[in-house]
């Protein structure tokens with residue numbers, strides 16, 4: 001699938017087949033994320049992969065935590081989003097590294113990585129949906145990440161590469177989003193988008 005087709009035909013997938021995604025497929029998708037542009041080339045994204053029992057615990061914690069906080073209209077979609085995470089064979093939590101203070105390019109870098117992953121997954125015949133509804137329960141999710149991380153990755157090279165820029169990058173900072181990943185069990189219609197003219201201001205005419 002070429003890039004134009006991938007961009008044109010990707011849709012958010014919220015129904016997944018009961019079919020596992022392989023570690024090789026997940027690694028290919030993470031590799032696409034890792035090739036995104038990043039501010040100062042600091043690679044501000046960190047990936048946490050949940051499947052099987054770990055994913056069940058993650059979804060349970062999300063559901064319990066959302067019940068404990070005051071509801072606002074924006075939370076209306078949380079139940080559905082957590083159901084999607086339950087049904088998808090894989091959930092990738094995407095975190096950013098620490099803030100630089102004042103300016104915030106991290107979220108831009110991490111979002112670029114997420115979009116690369118969505119397009120890569122789509123080009124492999126897999127489906128994804130970008131889920132922000134995890135942010136309402138971020139503290140509960142961070143507890144899971146701190147308690148359940150498997151092994152300790154060697155972060156020395158990463159830390160050294162950022163120290164020379166005068167900043168200390170920890171392993172994982174704030175949560176940015178979850179990506180539910182699996183084989184699509186739906187084929188949503190491609191909706192027309194707003195006309196480019198409605199979204200764009202030109203400052204000089206180009207013929």
Ligand SMILES: Cc1cc2nc3c(=O)[nH]c(=O)nc-3n(C[C@H](O)[C@H](O)[C@H](O)COP(=O)(O)O)c2cc1C
Nearest residue numbers: 010011012013014077081129130131132133134188
């Ligand atoms: C930053 C961001 C956050 C999103 N959060 C959620 C979410 O929490 N739950 C969900 O079902 N979809 C979520 N989506 C998916 C959007 O609803 C979806 O991209 C939009 O409706 C356009 O549809 P399409 O992706 O099929 O083109 C999110 C998308 C983005 C970019």
